[in-house]
Amino acid sequence: MPDLIPVLTEEEIRSRIESLAKKISVDYCDKSLILIGVLKGAFVFLSDLMRRLTIPVEVDFVQLSSYGDSDVSSGKIKLRRGISTDLKDKDVLIVEDIVDTGLTMSKLEAYLKTFKPKSIKLCALIDKRQRRETDCRIDYACHRVEEGFLVGYGLDYAEKYRNLPAIYHLKF
Ligand code: IMP
Ligand code: MG
Numbered sequence: 001m002p003d004l005i006p007v008l009t010e011e012e013i014r015s016r017i018e019s020l021a022k023k024i025s026v027d028y029c030d031k032s033l034i035l036i037g038v039l040k041g042a043f044v045f046l047s048d049l050m051r052r053l054t055i056p057v058e059v060d061f062v063q064l065s066s067y068g069d070s071d072v073s074s075g076k077i078k079l080r081r082g083i084s085t086d087l088k089d090k091d092v093l094i095v096e097d098i099v100d101t102g103l104t105m106s107k108l109e110a111y112l113k114t115f116k117p118k119s120i121k122l123c124a125l126i127d128k129r130q131r132r133e134t135d136c137r138i139d140y141a142c143h144r145v146e147e148g149f150l151v152g153y154g155l156d157y158a159e160k161y162r163n164l165p166a167i168y169h170l171k172f
Helices: 010-027 041-054 104-114
Strands: 003-008 031-040 058-065 079-081 091-099 119-128 139-143 166-170
Touching: 003 010, 003 058, 003 139, 010 041, 010 104, 010 139, 031 104, 041 058, 041 091, 058 104, 104 119
Parallel strands: 031 058, 031 091, 091 119, 119 139
Antiparallel strands: 003 166, 058 079
């Protein structure tokens, strides 16, 4: 069995999301905000974040995958589910669980741009920097790490551990 080393407690996650939600509520107070959650990993983060926003907001989801059951990105990103909302003139905030190489976010941004939204920004629960291969800009992040495979609070390894209420480093 791999070890689970604590990275963020439930309380730390809660307080970081609270600050992020306050900032987003100010930044988007005069905009048409739509959150685009990236399934499956971001659904836990998105549901907590959106309930702390104090401004009107819409929500939609996309599903992308690149990892299969591995802990290393295959680099081939598949769009498994597209959006079902009109994005024209909307201010899109992508809500992602973790950005690693950045390839998934580059692919998603290119896809979303084809729907001509007014703006696109990125909010990530975790910004993992060591293997970044693109210059994707993370506008809002809860936590930064240099390396390691993280699980819990929506993040999985081979579809397991998503249900853990806190975030852990999975040590193989
Ligand atoms: P990227 O394309 O390399 O940036 O990978 C992004 C996707 O890989 C994320 O949406 C996650 O689903 C997954 N991923 C990357 N690192 C981790 C991790 O440490 N734990 C769980 N999933 C991860
Ligand atoms: Mg993901």
